[in-house]
Amino acid sequence: GAVVSQxxxxxxxKSGTSVxxxxxxxxxxxxxxxxxxxxxxxSLMLMATSNEGSKATYEQGVEKDKFLINHASLTLSTxxxxxxxxxxxxxxxxxxxxPNSSGxxxxxxxxxxxx
Amino acid sequence: SxxxxxxxxxxxxxxxxxxxxxxxxxxxxxxxxxxRQNSGRGLVHLILIRSNEREKxxxxxxxxxxxxxxxxxxxxxxxxxxxxxxxxxxxxxxGYSTLTFGKGTMLLVSP
Numbered sequence: 447g448a449v450v451s452q453x454x455x456x457x458x459x460k461s462g463t464s465v466x467x468x469x470x471x472x473x474x475x476x477x478x479x480x481x482x483x484x485x486x487x488x489s490l491m492l493m494a495t496s497n498e499g500s501k502a503t504y505e506q507g508v509e510k511d512k513f514l515i516n517h518a519s520l521t522l523s524t525x526x527x528x529x530x531x532x533x534x535x536x537x538x539x540x541x542x543x544x545p546n547s548s549g550x551x552x553x554x555x556x557x558x559x560x561x
Numbered sequence: 562s563x564x565x566x567x568x569x570x571x572x573x574x575x576x577x578x579x580x581x582x583x584x585x586x587x588x589x590x591x592x593x594x595x596x597r598q599n600s601g602r603g604l605v606h607l608i609l610i611r612s613n614e615r616e617k618x619x620x621x622x623x624x625x626x627x628x629x630x631x632x633x634x635x636x637x638x639x640x641x642x643x644x645x646x647x648x649x650x651x652x653x654x655x656g657y658s659t660l661t662f663g664k665g666t667m668l669l670v671s672p
Contacts, residue, residue, distance in 0.1 A: 452603070480659065489649060489662045490604075539603055541660070549594050550651075550660055552604040 449473055450542050452553025459530055459560055467525045467556045469496075469540030475520040476542035480550070481513075484537040493538075496523040530560040567650060567663040575671055580637040582666040584650035585630075591653045593626055594660065595635050597646045604649070607635075640670045 449472040459465050469479055477498045482490040494515055495503040502515035512534075514526040527534055539555040567584045574580055586593070592611045596604040610617045610626045610633065617624045623636040637644055647667045651660040 482662075489664045490651075490660075492659065492661070495659060537601070541604075544606075549592075549606045549609040551606060552596075554603040555601075557601065 450476075450540065450551045450553045452540055452556055454556060455554055456557040457559070459558070461531055461560055462529055464526055464528045465530055465558060467527075467538055467540075467558075469523045469525070469542075469553050471521045471542045471551075474542075474545050476523075477520060478543060479517060479523040480541045481515065481523075481525050482539045482541065484539060484555075486537075490539065493525075496525075496540075498523075527558065530558070532560045534558065535560045567648070567666045569666060570664065571667045571669070573669045573671065574640055576640060576642055578640055578670075580640050580644070580668055580670070582635045582648055582650075582668070584633045584635070584663050586633075586650075586652045586654075586661075586663070587631065588652070588654045590628075593624075593633050594651045594653065595622075595624060595633075596649045596651060598649065598665075599646045607648075637668075640668075642670050642672045644668060645670045 451470045451472050453468045479496040481493045483493050484490045492505050493508045496515045496517040498517045504510045517523040537555050537557050541550040541552045544551045590612055592609050594609045595607040598604050608619045608624050610624050621638045626633045647665045649665045650663045
């Protein structure tokens with residue numbers, strides 16, 4: 447099946463620094479990718495829709511200047527958490543629509559801890 | 562915002578038993594998908610059922626969809642310890658895999 451690879455799988459950073467998370471579709475092209483955030487023992491919340499070659503679409507309440515999304519190619523989207531704070535600590539996970547309307551395929555997720 | 566609710570929130574069963582999880586949603590949908598998430602890991606796509614389908618099978622999984630009641634159920638038959646995970650339903654109502662997730666059911670299968 448379709449494979450989505452996310453990197454890194456975990457990262458620890460200091461408050462005030464920025465962290466970049468990569469999401470790649472390995473064997474298919476994805477003009478659209480999605481970024482979700484998941485707090486412990488909670489469900490996934492959609493943060494934004496990443497569009498190749500154009501601006502991302504952010505969900506209500508998500509700060510676009512804090513969560514920078516770039517979708518520079520048909521196989522890569524990046525999420526940069528800028529000036530990270532401890533409250534940004536969470537599990538971030540990306541997805542891409544699979545080929546042939548087969549559903550969405552998810553990356554492995556990135557555990558971000560801001561200290 | 563979250564689309565709906567799964568119940569139960571947690572389910573504990575013995576190996577070999579069947580596990581049934583339910584999901585309710587609020588808006589009209591294009592399709593509904595079920596995912597499994599092992600602790601701290603990514604999501605694994607289990608099955609997709611379209612709005613014009615009523616039942617779908619995949620191996621030990623059986624999914625039903627009742628659009629009039631805006632609900633779906635996931636049945637796992639002959640459960641195994643390896644089925645221990647959280648299970649989420651997700652609805653695609655905005656199109657193109659923009660998913661809205663339920664709160665999930667945590668399933669524990671004891672040997």
